[in-house]
Amino acid sequence: MKTILITLLCSLLLLHSCTRNKAMDAENKENFPYMVTFSAATDFPSEVHEGFLADEKKQLICGVPKAGTEEGPWQSDGAEAGMGADVIPAHLDLTYVSYAEKKFWRVDAELPKTKILEAFRKGFIFKGTPDEKGNQPMVHETFGRITIGAAPGGVIVVWLSKIHHRIEICRLQAKEVVVDVNDFYDNPHKRTQKEFFDELYKISVSDSMKTDIAKNGIPYGLWDKYREKFRYRFLLRPYDEKDHFTFQSQQYFNGEANLFYPPHFDKNEYIIASLPYILNAGFTIYNAEIHFDYEETSKIFKTLQEKYPKELIDIVLTPTFQYNKIKVSVKCRDIEIPLVRAKVKQIWGG
Template sequence: MKKIIILSLLVLLFGACKEKTKFSYSVTVSAPEEYPVEVHEGWLMDDQKKFICAMPKAGKEGGGWEYDGSKAGQGGSKIPYHLNLTYVAYAEKKFYTVDADLPVDKILEEFNKGFDVEADHKVDGEYPLVHDTYNTFTIGAAPGGVIVIWLSAGHHRVEICRLQAKEVFVDRNDFYDNANERTQEGFFDKMFEIQLPEVAQEEIREKGIPFGLWDNYRERFKYRFVLQPYDDKDKFTFQSVGYFNGEANLFYLPNLNKNDYTLVGIPNIAKLSFTRYNTDIEFNDQEMLSVFKKLQSKHPNKPMDILVVPTFMYKDFKLSVKCEDEIIPLTKYQVKGVWGG
């Protein structure tokens, strides 16, 4: 009888956890570093079309596609059903607006799914893995009105959806408090010079804006990192991988021992730890897209391995991508450093 009662309580507890529909989160806005944006106005609404929170007005946002943007006191706990956002894209000299329903089931699924993370205290001499979930709702804005929404927490980040914003007219005096005699065109020209890095300004003048790039980043491939040490005793002990599509994953032991393939975007930066050493490796987006697509065209639906081969005494690393019996060396990655020993 006692076992039946305990089992019933566990079932009820599992059901309650599974059906959780409220999660506390902050709301942020982000953009690629070279293509900053700034919020004009916007809000999130719940399933009753009631206001949850405003979009954070924290000035220019352009810290990078992989970052969450500034926290400016906006957030909620109800699952958002609708997004409204109007913003200025300084590189394009345009205002954009997006007014769209959100994939509620996907948001709930990811909140409930969460992730495993190391606890902040040891148990029996080790840091156990504990379950956690996301605490930030980020709206990313890229050139061409590309809107991508992520949930994130620390080094965990997952894409929720991609939306399309459309160009809209907003009078610069309604947006900018310091009204003056500048025309709308004059306002855009001046803010282009102020808000964009000089390198980005020159590149846009010479090559234009690479529309479509951020949708290319969203293509997924099935792959994993494989260590090929000269000492067979060495192994991965930790992986933190950020992807060009804005997502990020942490992989701990014992999950690393499973050596599973994951369906994710191309890697941006990988922080890899081994038995004695650790390193940070940055990848080139165009090289990774080219190599992955080439291998996938020749080996359809076959998973790939990014081979990580340390040189003597772990002074450097040689990387390549393998699919079945074909190996393509990588040449444009950067090893940012090697530590430990």
């Protein structure tokens, strides 16, 4: 028994040492491999014309992939198309077309190189590969993708992402530019500039979005509203007191994402984040996927903040017997308001 305990202790110390050494190695690194992707806002398709990442001297590091039309959602990374490098970029030059707006945009701007490097070094902790006994140790990992997202109004957001983790690096502003349609593509039908925009609007934008644009216009400013952050947590009100969270994969409307395991949320700590977009949660037996409505959640959060400006907010999940349903509500002090537009897409397990 004594030999077994010594062996176990040595194994734990070795694991801790390897994880710590990996994190320390990352702290001293200057170069991190990554792929580059381009994405678009939900229902607002866009396509790269030309673009690249560069260093401080504006020397080319790698291109931004021309992988065809990207249709979103805002929280997706888009196609890699083989573009990548390992040098931290300091500059972005990108020209793209927004089919819903019938415009070309160009962003030519500095990137926060120091912030990007620090984020790569910091990385994140997640559950690693299971060992022969099925145990998954917590290990240090870092990001592997730089994603450039385009939204109406020339809004550009840059994220780092990997394995359900996604963080915003910066928000940039593109300017409208004129690009000759013949320089953009072969133009076999010899379309004029107007004919090109009208035809691509017709075939690229969904009918539902065309109807919405005709009625309400393009919702400029929405993607900056998504970036507003609040302090809140997810709270389980279990049917069985033995039940608890086993993981939370949280996607937010601003495009960021987090993956939490115990002991991350064992203390029920509050996070500072954009409003939730999708929650995938694991419980003792069951799992659930919940989608949130931005307008509803935003209105309720702001109402509660006005009433209780210094109080914290809980998003409460209340499952029924055997998880046939999960009620979702927002609670602050003595006020609890149901999220009627929050949709439990699926519940599985048991």
